[in-house]
Amino acid sequence: MKDKYYIGLASTFHDPAIAILDRDGTVIFAESTERYLQNKRAMGSPADTEIWIENQIRNYCPNAAEAEFHISTTWSQNYVNSLKLFYNLGFYNFSPTAIIRKTIHTAYKSMLPNENLVWFLNKQFASNIQTGANLERTLRWSFNNNSIKRYRFNHHETHAAYSAFSSTFDNATCLVVDGIGEKGSVSYFKYADNQLELKGHHKGSESLGFFYTLITLLCEFNPIAGEEWKVMGLAPYGKKDDTYYKLLNSLISIKDCNVKFKNNPNLILKVIGVINEDLNGSKESVFAKKANLAYTGQLLFSEYMIELLNNLYKKGYSENLALSGGCALNSAFNGKIICETNFKELYIPSAPGDDGTAIGAAYLSLKRDRPDMKMVRTNKLSPYLGNQINDQEVENYIKFSGNKRVEKYPGMVHMVTAKLLAQGKLIGWSQGRAEFGPRALGNRSILADPRKVDMKDVINSRIKFREEFRPFAPSILAEYGNNYFEDYQDSPYMERTLKFKDEVLSKIPAVVHVDQTGRLQSVSKDLNPTFHALIDCFNQLTGVPIILNTSFNVMGKPIINSFQDALNVFYNSGLDVLVINDYVISK
Template identity: 45%
Template structure:
């Protein structure tokens, strides 16, 4: 920890958490009482997927956020999600020139027993180095101009500890075993913690290049997709169309094995098996069956490996509750299997388990460091922490957009929107604060009636412009969950995939994947009253307590951030109507 000034007594201290990772940068603000005032990934404002190599403390947005949330600040604590000292191997690679453009072009450097090529690994290290080297420059300027004389303290936290803080402090658990499974941190890809009495205690960590995150990146690449663009989702969707390939599974097991809470590489055979895997490289458009079989087998190996690690972790006796974080916790197919495939009794995955979530994790670590004697009540973290579209912006579009629009306060809007959905219309839905994390949860959503299979096909074809094999999520009223899903589990953040009951599948074919599963969102009135009211109204009209819910974006773009973004999708796609606040916008052809 580095102090720039002494801490004044009884200060109104605001905690600014920064994700300084070169991908998925994010900013979080925690108030003097520990409450979350704001948390959002930079990609939303920039409308650039993953905001690669962008700073989290934007020079234009950050000053406005500080004025809105921290105007009365007596002190700031800036909490970063990476330790300042970089590991020795990175300094050596930089000294050897491997992290330079010339080194990356030449694919220079020693070939490690890792899933990725040297140029890919060294590009990541170089990009991370530059992200940390330029850290806080924008924020420092903003604070000096707008808060002159206000003390500022800067702290840096271990990357995986920042992941664990979000997962445990945001969970409903008083005690938990916390597993962080990632691509990499300061020195490795995994860390395990025991959480109790409000404190995180390290249990084990994995050093070295072995990484389930790197493995899934390689699998994404072999299946014809781009992991740099975050296309691992496509592998999960495609996997359901394939079958297990025993030969490929054997190669994967030769290459990486579980040893306690570690991953071991089969050094003697690694590169031979990697070359064999390369021979199976396929693109789903050119060889759909082969690509699907590879995706299916690769997903099976991933889940098998995670379950073995977690079973070994449970044997350490930390807790029967599991808090899971890191980029690999976005694998909803694997998450849904953990309660059945491991001894853990309960699972919590936060809404932003990947690196964007570490901004809030770091801010919480700083707050708790300053309040060591304070007790904290466990409870579910709300995902609705991002930006809110101003009423004035909605009213401006209502006046000038040139499309039919109605102002319908309260229940009138809920009823009108439910009627359109029951008529088969595709609806954009903008309400309140944006979701923190990668999934739309009823505030930045595209919604539709799930009762007709062609609805999902139409959204893929005319709205999202994405591949046909990509599934859609069912949002379901919680009280009906056990009637619709086998071994039903609450899934507040759309973080796990479960199997539909056979008798339910034919009722909502638009949200049932080819293997009979759905990545569901549990909806409760206390969590999102407005979205819950819409679901209830649709249920009364249709007899179905389920809506198709997908993120409000087109393929390759982040979820919409502004009214301008929303109207670009609305007018540039086959969407029928748009709800923003209390205004209902429709296209002329949508009207009866």
């Protein structure tokens, strides 16, 4: 039987990624382009970068010369045709004529200024034209393979396919909420009987994603760099500001499952001006005012999402919710969904943003080729789908570096590492295959002892070099979740924030945020036996089944990808120990 591979390429201009499925629907590789390039978000880079893509085909697609390849991207042909039309009409000129400027302003009311909209469409056009070209050329020239089929899928459909087909649900309500899709920022689907059916979508430029972008900008963070995280981290330091609430709430509202402008979109500029004037002219500390703005913006976002979800629930598709799109990265809100909406079960994949659409596109091409194939899973999709650092790289380092402070502990590295953590050491930890998605889930992590009150400040000053208000995550043995969190929910991908119980706060101060919450990772033997064994050893030593976990990088850089990346962070930061597979490297 001829081998088949289904390759999805996330073709949004930000957060490009690749996913490879085999003929049975197994995800055999998935990785964000930023990891290989070590360029945060990899803006404007194709998911199938030259040279690199050939290596991945050789690594993950045996018999590539004889196999059949189905290549799919994550924006539809109609959408790409529209982008091409805009290009031909001159819309991407950064100094457009008055007629074009008026046309944009009239036809596309947006929460973004016109110049940002022009930039966005320009980048989208370039990305969708180039994505897939390198892969197709590589297959034809390097493998002499012309058995290639190409597809372009609707953007929100790729989001929904990823969340539906990677879940363990046999039926679900699938909601996609992001900055913008092909017609709007919200789409919802019914998943049942192995089929994904679009039930409705919002039309227009109103957007909860762009609303949060606005809050990010007003707080003087950079949404292009993905700094919405900072708003979430800052918000608990603030309180509701009634003036900000009234101003921001004057912009949009929820109508059924749609986002609508309440007033003329031009009001946005007035709101921005009033808030900026207040921030700059206030006698209060700027930090306090921005914290209040972040809190109020997060509060409104949560209220909008709760209203949207409860309206969607009334349609009666399913009590299981599969949530995706960029807004599904708001872990501070995600922890409220089960308690504050009518949905009974929640699933959010490890990469709900645009990088995850690569898996969704690959799933859709598989379904198109094999429409009767059953997609229901019996276990959670592993997030550990990326690159692996092999032992030979470490052996070469030992041989040529002259470093004598390297030990190998086959089958015992988790025990050795647990002892080092209990001694207060800061550890760079790399095991097995890298995580797919933005969170470090115990395979590319910086780890520390959560019992030390000053540990957060130590990591920020010695390694992460970031703002002190940003919290660090608790990775907890899943079987202890109910002992530490109120209304505990399993959170395998660090996708939701929950509140710690009062009686445990003094045990783990380094991972408790100012509002008594933690964005937790529930660690199970099934998904990550090595990381589970490490935390279990730490628990045996300390009586605490939690360790502090943050991504293995420094601020502004992606999570490490190669052994060289790991060494760079290790020797240029305050890490004490580097653990790669079974090797322990000390300074």
